[in-house]
Amino acid sequence: MISISANLNIMIKAAEKASKSVIRDFGEVEKLQVSKKGPYDFVTKTDKYVEKVLIEELSKIKKNYSFITEETGIIKNKDKENIWIIDPIDGTTNFLHGIPHFAICIALQHKNEIVSGLIFDPIKDEMFFAEKDKGAFLNNQRLRVSKKNSIDECLFSSNHEGVKFSNLNMRYGGCAALDLAYVASGRLDGFFHNNINLWDVAAGEILVKEAGGVVNDIHKFDVDKIDIRASSAAINDKMMENLVNF
Numbered sequence: 001m002i003s004i005s006a007n008l009n010i011m012i013k014a015a016e017k018a019s020k021s022v023i024r025d026f027g028e029v030e031k032l033q034v035s036k037k038g039p040y041d042f043v044t045k046t047d048k049y050v051e052k053v054l055i056e057e058l059s060k061i062k063k064n065y066s067f068i069t070e071e072t073g074i075i076k077n078k079d080k081e082n083i084w085i086i087d088p089i090d091g092t093t094n095f096l097h098g099i100p101h102f103a104i105c106i107a108l109q110h111k112n113e114i115v116s117g118l119i120f121d122p123i124k125d126e127m128f129f130a131e132k133d134k135g136a137f138l139n140n141q142r143l144r145v146s147k148k149n150s151i152d153e154c155l156f157s158s159n160h161e162g163v164k165f166s167n168l169n170m171r172y173g174g175c176a177a178l179d180l181a182y183v184a185s186g187r188l189d190g191f192f193h194n195n196i197n198l199w200d201v202a203a204g205e206i207l208v209k210e211a212g213g214v215v216n217d218i219h220k221f222d223v224d225k226i227d228i229r230a231s232s233a234a235i236n237d238k239m240m241e242n243l244v245n246f
Contacts, residue, residue, distance in 0.1 A: 002137060002140055003134070004129075004131065004134075005116065005131060006061070007062070007108055007116055008116050008118070008129060008131055010057070010058060010060075010061050010062070011058070011106045011108070011116060011118045011129070012118060012127065012129065013057065014053070014054050014057035014058050014106065015054070015104045015106060015118055015120040015127070016120070017053060017057055018050045018053040018054050018057070018088070018104055019104060019120060019122035021046065021049055021050060021053070022046065022050055022089065022104065022122050023122050023123065025042070025043075025046040026095060026098075026100070026123065028042065029042070029043065029095065029096065029097075029098045030098045039096055040096060043089075043092060043095055043096045046089065046095075047070070047071060047088050047089050047092060048071050048088075050088035050089060050104065051069055051070065051071045051072065051086060051088040054086050054088060054104070054106065055067060055069070055072070055075075055084075055086070058084050058086075058106070062079075062082070062084075063077075064077050064078040064079035064082075065077060065079050065082045065083065065084055065108075066079060066080050066082070066083045066084070067083065067084045067085075067086065068083055068084070068085045068086070068109075068198060068199060068223065069084075069085075069086040069087075069088075069199065070086065070087045070088060070197065070199050071088065081110060081111050082108065082109070082110050083108070083109045083110075084106065084107070084108060084109075085105075085106070085107040085108070085109055085114075085198060085199050085202040085203075086105065086106055086199060087103075087104070087105040087177065087197075087199040087200055088104060089102050089103075089104065090102060090103050090104075090105050090119075090175050090176060090177040090178075090199075090200055091103060091173075091174055091175030091177070091178065093174055094174045094175060099174070100123040100124070101121075101123075101173060101174060101175050101178065102121070102123075102175050102178075103119045103120055103121045103122075103175055103177045103178050103181070104118075104119075104120045104122065105117075105118070105119050105120075105177045105199060105200070105202070105203045105204075106118045106203060107199075107202035107203040107205075107206065109202065112219055113132075113219075114132075114202050114203075114205050114206045115131065115132045115206070116129075116130070116131045116132070116206065117129065117130050117131075117202060117203030117204065117205065117206040117207050118203055119177045119178065119180070119181045119203050119204060119207065121178060121181075125139075126138060126139060126181075127139055128143070128181040128184065128185070128203075128207055129207075130143075130184070130203075130206045130207045130209075130210040130211070131206075131210070132206065132210070133210075134210065135210050135211075136184050136206075136207045136208075136210035136211040138181075138185055143184050143185045143186070143207070143210075143211040144186060144211055144212055145183060145184060145186055145189075145208065145211045145212045145213040145231075145232035145233065145234075146183075146186040146188075146189045146232045146234070146235070147186075147232065147234050148189055148232070148234060148235060149234045149235060149238075151167070151168070151235060151238045151239070151242070152169075154168070154169060154189035154190065154235055154239075155169050155170075155171060155187075155188050155189055156168045156169065156170055156171070156188065156189060156190045156191065156192070156231075156239065157170065157171045157172065157173055157179040157182070157183075157188050157190075157191045158170065158172065158191065158192050158193055159172065159176075159193050159194075159196075163192050163193065163194050163227075163243060163244075164243070164244035165192070165242050165243050165244065166242050166244070167242060168239070168242050171188070176191070176193055176196055176200040176201055176204070177200060177201070177203060177204050179191045179193075179204070180201060180203075180204025180205070180207060180208055180230055181204060181207055183204075183207075183208050183211075183213060183230050183231060183232070184204070184207040184208045184210070184211035184213060185211070186211075186232075189231060189232055189235050189239075190229075190230065190231030190232070190235060190236070190239045191204075191228070191229075191230045191231070192228065192229045192230070192239070192243060193227070193228050194227045195224075195225050195226070195227070196226050196227075196228060197223065197224050197226065198218070198223040198224070198226060201218060201226060201228050202218075204230070205218055205228075205230070208230045208231075212232070212233060213230060213231060213232050213233060213236075214230070214231055214232070214233050214236045215228065215229070215230045216228065216229045216230075229243070
């Protein structure tokens with residue numbers, strides 16, 4: 001039986017509650033693809049509604065914690081050392097096009113360090129979570145990063161902008177949070193991305209670290225201009241050698 005903190009328990013319950021509307025609305029997106037108006041406004045409403053549910057649920061127990069969120073921005077409450085970091089739907093473009101690859105993300109930052117992280121893929125029913133010094137898990141199974149050390153056998157993910165690389169096997173999944181969760185679980189070997197937002201990578205950062213991987217210091221960047229490099233420890237040096245101008 002895994003021992004989880006009260007804070008992580010709140011995060012799991014909040015994500016599960018918010019996911020009900022996400023799953024329901026995702027079922028409607030396909031119908032909207034062929035309508036004249038299109039699904040964009042509908043998805044924006046889903047994003048905002050999910051964020052509202054997450055803020056309400058997290059605030060029920062921890063009334064004074066502050067927030068950094070994708071939609072609302074910074075919410076300063078009495079406790080400024082404990083901050084919930086929320087992305088209601090990471091992978092919105094996938095959601096918008098009816099592609100079932102997106103996630104709800106919640107992280108807790110304490111004194112400028114991520115101490116808990118959760119990435120929930122509601123369509124595949126995969127709940128990735130981690131806490132500082134307690135390991136990383138997928139649906140209660142312990143996670144470990146890949147042990148591959150030949151770069152030719154590795155698979156990496158990124159976005160199309162900002163990072164030049166050579167000779168890497170690449171995938172572009174369109175959901176940074178799940179890319180990081182997949183690095184933590186060994187499905188991917190590394191992830192790199194420039195100018196990304198804190199709420200896209202906060203939960204994934206602790207997942208990769210707690211699964212035995214390596215992540216650069218994301219806290220030295222502005223919250224909306226983070227350059228992240230994450231991988232297994234076995235392949236980190238080789239990945240970095242293949243990235244140009246970092």
